[in-house]
Amino acid sequence: MANELSTNVNTNELTQYIVIKIGDEQYGIDIKYIDNIVRLPQITRVPKVPAHFLGVINLRGEVIPVMSLRIKMGLEADSPNKDTRIIIIKMAQYEAIGMMVDSVKEVVNLSSEMIEAMGNDKREEAAYVRGIGKHDGGLISLLDLELILQEIQ
Amino acid sequence: MDVSQYLDIFLDESKEHLQNLNTSVLNLEQDAENPETIGEIFRSAHTLKGMAGTMGFKRMQTLTHDMENVFSEVRDGNLKINAGMIDVLFRCLDALEEYVSIIQETSDEGDNDNEPIIKELNDILASKGSEDAAAKEETAAKPAAAENTAASTSFWSGRELTEEEQKSMEDAMMANKKIYAVTVYVEENCLLKAARAFLVFKAIEENSEIIAADPSTQDIEDEKFDLQFSLIISSEGELEPVLTAIKGVSEIADAKGGLFDADSIGESVDSTETAAPEEKQEEAVTEAVAPVTAPVTIEAPKKAEEKKAPAKTGGEKKSGKPAVGRSVRVDIEKLDSLMNLVSELIIAKNSLVSGATNAGENSGALHDQIEYLESVTTNLHESVMKVRMVPIESVVSKFPRMIRDISKQLNKPMELFMSGEETELDRTVVDEIGDPLMHMLRNSADHGLEMPDVRIARGKPESGSIYLDAYQDGNNVVIEVRDDGNGIDVNAVREKAIERGVMTEEQANNADDSDIINLLFLPSFSTAKKVSDLSGRGVGLDVVKSKIEALSGEVDVKTKLGEGTTFTIRLPLTLAIIQALMVVVGGEKYAIALSGITTIENIEPSEVKTVQSKEVINLRGNVIPLVRLDEVLDIESTRDPASSMVVVIAKKGEKLAGLVVDELIGQQEIVIKSLGKYINKCKFISGATILGDGEIALIIDTNALI
Numbered sequence: 001m002a003n004e005l006s007t008n009v010n011t012n013e014l015t016q017y018i019v020i021k022i023g024d025e026q027y028g029i030d031i032k033y034i035d036n037i038v039r040l041p042q043i044t045r046v047p048k049v050p051a052h053f054l055g056v057i058n059l060r061g062e063v064i065p066v067m068s069l070r071i072k073m074g075l076e077a078d079s080p081n082k083d084t085r086i087i088i089i090k091m092a093q094y095e096a097i098g099m100m101v102d103s104v105k106e107v108v109n110l111s112s113e114m115i116e117a118m119g120n121d122k123r124e125e126a127a128y129v130r131g132i133g134k135h136d137g138g139l140i141s142l143l144d145l146e147l148i149l150q151e152i153q
Numbered sequence: 154m155d156v157s158q159y160l161d162i163f164l165d166e167s168k169e170h171l172q173n174l175n176t177s178v179l180n181l182e183q184d185a186e187n188p189e190t191i192g193e194i195f196r197s198a199h200t201l202k203g204m205a206g207t208m209g210f211k212r213m214q215t216l217t218h219d220m221e222n223v224f225s226e227v228r229d230g231n232l233k234i235n236a237g238m239i240d241v242l243f244r245c246l247d248a249l250e251e252y253v254s255i256i257q258e259t260s261d262e263g264d265n266d267n268e269p270i271i272k273e274l275n276d277i278l279a280s281k282g283s284e285d286a287a288a289k290e291e292t293a294a295k296p297a298a299a300e301n302t303a304a305s306t307s308f309w310s311g312r313e314l315t316e317e318e319q320k321s322m323e324d325a326m327m328a329n330k331k332i333y334a335v336t337v338y339v340e341e342n343c344l345l346k347a348a349r350a351f352l353v354f355k356a357i358e359e360n361s362e363i364i365a366a367d368p369s370t371q372d373i374e375d376e377k378f379d380l381q382f383s384l385i386i387s388s389e390g391e392l393e394p395v396l397t398a399i400k401g402v403s404e405i406a407d408a409k410g411g412l413f414d415a416d417s418i419g420e421s422v423d424s425t426e427t428a429a430p431e432e433k434q435e436e437a438v439t440e441a442v443a444p445v446t447a448p449v450t451i452e453a454p455k456k457a458e459e460k461k462a463p464a465k466t467g468g469e470k471k472s473g474k475p476a477v478g479r480s481v482r483v484d485i486e487k488l489d490s491l492m493n494l495v496s497e498l499i500i501a502k503n504s505l506v507s508g509a510t511n512a513g514e515n516s517g518a519l520h521d522q523i524e525y526l527e528s529v530t531t532n533l534h535e536s537v538m539k540v541r542m543v544p545i546e547s548v549v550s551k552f553p554r555m556i557r558d559i560s561k562q563l564n565k566p567m568e569l570f571m572s573g574e575e576t577e578l579d580r581t582v583v584d585e586i587g588d589p590l591m592h593m594l595r596n597s598a599d600h601g602l603e604m605p606d607v608r609i610a611r612g613k614p615e616s617g618s619i620y621l622d623a624y625q626d627g628n629n630v631v632i633e634v635r636d637d638g639n640g641i642d643v644n645a646v647r648e649k650a651i652e653r654g655v656m657t658e659e660q661a662n663n664a665d666d667s668d669i670i671n672l673l674f675l676p677s678f679s680t681a682k683k684v685s686d687l688s689g690r691g692v693g694l695d696v697v698k699s700k701i702e703a704l705s706g707e708v709d710v711k712t713k714l715g716e717g718t719t720f721t722i723r724l725p726l727t728l729a730i731i732q733a734l735m736v737v738v739g740g741e742k743y744a745i746a747l748s749g750i751t752t753i754e755n756i757e758p759s760e761v762k763t764v765q766s767k768e769v770i771n772l773r774g775n776v777i778p779l780v781r782l783d784e785v786l787d788i789e790s791t792r793d794p795a796s797s798m799v800v801v802i803a804k805k806g807e808k809l810a811g812l813v814v815d816e817l818i819g820q821q822e823i824v825i826k827s828l829g830k831y832i833n834k835c836k837f838i839s840g841a842t843i844l845g846d847g848e849i850a851l852i853i854d855t856n857a858l859i
């Protein structure tokens with residue numbers, strides 16, 4: 001997949017994003033950082049950790065911490081249901097982590113001219129957005145994963 | 154092929170030889186006349202020189218060469234060991250260590266010529282009369298040359314040369330080069346024959362060319378040869394330097410050669426000559442030696458002795474070596490992956506067990522097989538663990554030298570006594586334990602031991618003693634660093650704590666001595682009155698503690714003012730797989746390491762007493778503080794508060810604590826998985842484990858709760 005992706009980037013300057021939903025908002029996560037997307041597994045709570053850490057899950061024999069994007073963004077806590085997914089993020093220099101999202105919608109291709117830098121949105125949930133992508137008349141907030149991981153480390 | 158792939162072997166072996174040299178020189182300081190020690194040093198230095206030369210590290214080679222020269226004279230009785238010389242030798246070893254560490258980092262030896270040391274070494278040599286030495290060296294070389302060049306074609310195996318080989322030989326002869334035949338003998342216990350052979354080729358190719366080889370070079374590189382191989386080489390120079398270079402490669406037993414006579418090939422095919430080249434050469438040697446040594450008859454008896462000595466030590470080496478010969482060097486990463494696989498297997502086994510139970514399978518045969526599988530996986534785990542175990546000797550062997558240096562530097566007589574160097578620990582732990590131990594020893598040497606006048610005034614022997622004792626205690630390895638020095642002045646620490654605002658005066662006065670001593674493990678808490686070069690820079694015991702805790706170990710101090718201090722380090726034998734007690738608290742499953750548990754008790758709520766607003770129980774005369782795990786873990790207990798409680802009695806050193814749980818599940822072998830960097834802030838959760846049904850249970854670190 002990585003190869004396919006890089007050819008895309010090189011030839012069309014397109015970046016693929018997975019579009020997820022948190023509340024009514026759409027967020028985009030660069031597909032190259034996504035290792036896996038899993039349905040809600042059993043989460044083991046870990047005591048005495050910040051509220052945005054929901055616990056740990058067993059991903060094929062690996063123990064992976066799971067965080068809540070909602071709580072991190074200052075929104076209401078998650079209410080897991082059948083659409084809830086955990087997105088497993090693997091970024092160089094960071095350990096793997098799962099992010100709980102309300103649902104996963106689709107994969108989109110965005111070229112650089114379809115992305116706008118952030119305005120001065122002062123809402124807390126906007127703090128982790130590094131740009132806005134336009135797609136099919138809708139807006140997708142592109143998440144700054146690096147900033148999130150830095151903060152929670 | 155290039156030489157860099159042997160860099161790791163070179164580094165490993167150089168370190169071993171340097172360690173060996175350090176130990177030997179230290180012994181020499183005590184027993185200057187011991188011929189065995191001197192021989193040992195000479196051999197190590199010689200091998201080191203050869204290896205450095207082969208790898209192309211000229212500066213290192215030069216320095217070792219000069220050191221070897223000094224020992225050569227010592228061995229021959231022309232020089233006496235004295236204190237000044239030992240110091241120079243140690244500086245020389247330090248310089249060599251520096252080369253090795255620079256090589257390790259940059260693959261290059263750097264550009265420090267260490268001229269002052271070389272000069273000092275040469276001064277030592279000069280001190281006994283340089284003419285004498287030169288004369289001797291020359292005469293020593295001559296018979297050797299005769300020995301090696303005496304016999305002729307028998308050094309070639311007898312294989313007929315191919316056309317190409319013939320041609321390149323003729324070309325070489327046309328170019329006025331000499332053609333030599335050489336047979337190289339590899340030591341019987343040599344582990345990496347191909348690598349050694351390659352180094353031999355490399356050494357030869359420095360100033361000669363290889364025309365033919367038997368077996369072929371390809372076969373030699375593929376290790377398809379026995380203990381020897383023959384070569385035909387062409388060179389403009391003499392054969393002797395080439396042979397010396399070959400012998401400089403480690404694990405090469407010998408190299409012999411002579412002028413090659415192309416016509417003899419056909420004749421020597423009758424295998425008698427090749428089958429017993431050793432004997433033939435022996436004869437040739439004695440014949441050859443006689444005429445050369447004749448003019449220097451007075452030297453002759455000595456020479457004979459000299460010859461005997463290496464032969465004898467060679468024999469000793471052989472008899473002691475088989476154990477080494479049966480071992481294999483394995484990359485630690487391969488062992489890690491093997492260990493991971495074993496872990497996976499144990500998880501799979503646990504799943505199978507819980508699967509069979511859930512399926513309500515009652516077949517006796519199935520249970521027998523599962524039990525069998527359990528015993529196999531447990532044994533497998535133990536075996537893999539044992540493979541990963543190495544004696545702590547590799548780290549502690551450098552300490553005597555360190556203590557000696559400190560003793561000189563501080564002008565404080567002291568001695569280090571070590572025991573249990575053979576105690577084994579997991580390789581990863583051994584690699585990490587060196588620094589903390591070194592720090593504790595320095596601490597003892599610098600702060601612990603008093604100056605000699607104080608010691609005498611206190612009626613202690615003038616020379617201080619530091620002990621390092623290691624031993625296995627159940628599932629733990631204990632390392633004790635003990636000194637008979639001043640001990641820790643608890644009141645001084647107490648004052649310091651108040652002064653630094655670590656504790657209020659009231660707190661400090663109420664705290665007991667052991668709590669106060671534990672303050673020493675806080676960052677930047679040094680009581681040294683003056684900051685010395687050795688320790689007391691405020692980084693120290695806290696680093697020791699965190700390092701040991703990172704290895705799942707613990708450190709403890711006992712001290713008596715005026716009598717001494719003992720630091721006790723306790724480390725788990727294994728880090729990956731443990732026996733654990735599974736418990737339930739508030740509906741969640743947790744694992745507690747079995748090694749930290751003494752007993753499990755049923756306690757009636759009425760037996761719980763309150764002392765200083767803390768809950769305690771009285772168990773067979775011991776007052777034990779109670780820890781309610783539900784409160785610690787922020788969860789609601791599901792147990793009826795009026796019913797009797799299940800209390801797990803955990804111990805840490807001599808301290809006990811009772812952990813209240815809701816329910817016991819039983820004992821289980823678990824694989825420890827890290828929780829990762831994000832959520833390791835919780836002090837009393839040391840990791841997680843995956844249970845048979847895929848669920849994750851957290852592991853409670855009882856040490857953090859006591």
